[in-house]
Amino acid sequence: MTSFAVRSFGCRVNQAEAFGWVEELRRGGLKLEEDTGRGDYLLVNSCTLTGRADRDVRRFIRRAARDNPNARIVVTGCYAGRASEEFRRLPGIWMVVPNAAKGGLAAKVLEAIGAQRRGATEDVFTASVPYRARAFLKVQDGCDFHCAYCVIPSVRGKSASVSAADVIGRARALVADGYREIVLAGVHLNSYGRDLEPRGSLLALLDRIEAIEGLGRVRLSSLDPRFLDGPLAVRVTASPWIAPHFHLSLQSGSAKILRAMGRASNPESYEAALEGFRRRAPDAALGADIIVGFPGESDEEFERTRGFLERSPLTYLHVFPFSPREGTPAAEMEPVDEAVKAARADILRDLSRAKDLAFRAGSIGRELEAVVIARKGRGAEVLTGNNISVFVPECDVARRDFATVRLTAATADSTTGRVRGQVSTFQLSGKIDELKS
Numbered sequence: 001m002t003s004f005a006v007r008s009f010g011c012r013v014n015q016a017e018a019f020g021w022v023e024e025l026r027r028g029g030l031k032l033e034e035d036t037g038r039g040d041y042l043l044v045n046s047c048t049l050t051g052r053a054d055r056d057v058r059r060f061i062r063r064a065a066r067d068n069p070n071a072r073i074v075v076t077g078c079y080a081g082r083a084s085e086e087f088r089r090l091p092g093i094w095m096v097v098p099n100a101a102k103g104g105l106a107a108k109v110l111e112a113i114g115a116q117r118r119g120a121t122e123d124v125f126t127a128s129v130p131y132r133a134r135a136f137l138k139v140q141d142g143c144d145f146h147c148a149y150c151v152i153p154s155v156r157g158k159s160a161s162v163s164a165a166d167v168i169g170r171a172r173a174l175v176a177d178g179y180r181e182i183v184l185a186g187v188h189l190n191s192y193g194r195d196l197e198p199r200g201s202l203l204a205l206l207d208r209i210e211a212i213e214g215l216g217r218v219r220l221s222s223l224d225p226r227f228l229d230g231p232l233a234v235r236v237t238a239s240p241w242i243a244p245h246f247h248l249s250l251q252s253g254s255a256k257i258l259r260a261m262g263r264a265s266n267p268e269s270y271e272a273a274l275e276g277f278r279r280r281a282p283d284a285a286l287g288a289d290i291i292v293g294f295p296g297e298s299d300e301e302f303e304r305t306r307g308f309l310e311r312s313p314l315t316y317l318h319v320f321p322f323s324p325r326e327g328t329p330a331a332e333m334e335p336v337d338e339a340v341k342a343a344r345a346d347i348l349r350d351l352s353r354a355k356d357l358a359f360r361a362g363s364i365g366r367e368l369e370a371v372v373i374a375r376k377g378r379g380a381e382v383l384t385g386n387n388i389s390v391f392v393p394e395c396d397v398a399r400r401d402f403a404t405v406r407l408t409a410a411t412a413d414s415t416t417g418r419v420r421g422q423v424s425t426f427q428l429s430g431k432i433d434e435l436k437s
Helices: 012-027 051-067 078-082 084-088 099-113 122-127 152-156 164-176 202-209 230-238 255-261 267-280 299-311 338-361 425-431
Strands: 003-008 041-046 072-077 093-096 135-141 181-186 217-220 245-251 285-292 316-321 367-376 379-384 389-392 402-410 415-423
Touching: 003 012, 012 041, 012 099, 012 135, 012 181, 041 051, 041 078, 041 099, 051 072, 051 078, 072 078, 072 099, 078 084, 078 099, 078 152, 084 093, 093 099, 135 164, 164 181, 164 202, 202 230, 217 245, 230 267, 245 267, 255 299, 267 285, 267 299, 285 299, 285 338, 299 338, 316 338, 338 402, 367 389, 379 402, 379 415, 389 402
Parallel strands: 003 041, 041 072, 072 093, 135 181, 181 217, 245 285, 285 316, 389 415
Antiparallel strands: 367 379, 367 402, 379 389, 402 415
16 A cells, blocks of 8 residues: 655644645545655655754755655645755655645645545545544635744745635534544634635634534634734633633844834733733643844843743743844844854743743642543543643543543653543533533
8 A cells, every 4th residue: 555654844834734635645545654764655844934944854854765765755835935946956855846736735646646536445544543633724824924034925925814614614524533622723823814705804713613513622823912802812711612722923022123023013012912811811821932133132132032031921932043034134134143042042941941840830730621642551641721741641541532631740841640531522512511610
């Protein structure tokens, strides 16, 4: 049987795209290999957010071609879109698919190898292990904003939303396939629906998704605090169906640097947004993307960002040293010394680790609903709604299902707990009053 493997770099939108390809290829009769070193075909969804992301993709492809020289490598994604000729020169490359055509990538592969998407035996799809324990669903792509450091609008284009009817149909199919948690992904999720006719919104989409029978939980990908209006912020923090986990694209806590980045915002509005989330959802995980070493970031401006983050209710940080991207305004600005950027990144990553440990330790003794991500012998790795990865040494709940977990210990490297019991879909839908509290 023809087999394939998938490797996705970068954001949750890339993960959602890869998730869709896997399902289509499995339905087309191909076997999914969990090990990327195996398989007749290897699909790589690349990222170009930073220079390090570019380097990681190139290294992975070279290693994959060396370890599995017979594999045909299909590469797509943002980096491939910027440097298609560079990829064609790499070993093992069979096909380079631009971002604009990646929606048809699985069909192109199936057509090229002569597989029949129809007529595949039912057990080909159902017998193999699902690619993910949670379903990833892309609802929006592209971005209409042009931050000074960001190359994404040039490689993904303008904001484009998937129709609400298509999103709902896909979500219903995922629930029917046994997925209990769906992660909604978008490059700029707040922009969902603005390009549709009639105009839609993320708020209206969530209303329709939450009405799907059998759905356990929805988790949102990154949100832009500049476009979190009152009704949306209240809705996502009050809903029993939406995971209490909110990741925000802050980028800096310095007003001067935010202006240089071309982000029409300020630390005061960020602070108000974060405090609103904490007030309405006191147990929620709150994360943020932060860029350090942006051109013009002096020691004083960095200290403003560090102070802002220390005071904030954030529970973790994703820290990125500034990486100039060709064609963006920031690439022409006077750079910060690389050693200085690295030192600042280390400081904020230490802060992130401290905040994360404090958040997890504060949850010890609590019972939380968690989805089983992976079985590990008699135990399992589970993920709580508020984004705590927990190891439970004894677990009889199947992968993709939900369980009630009591957290028992937290260290710098791990969190442990024990399972009280499996949670039914009916309970997870919020129809049991005590689960709403």
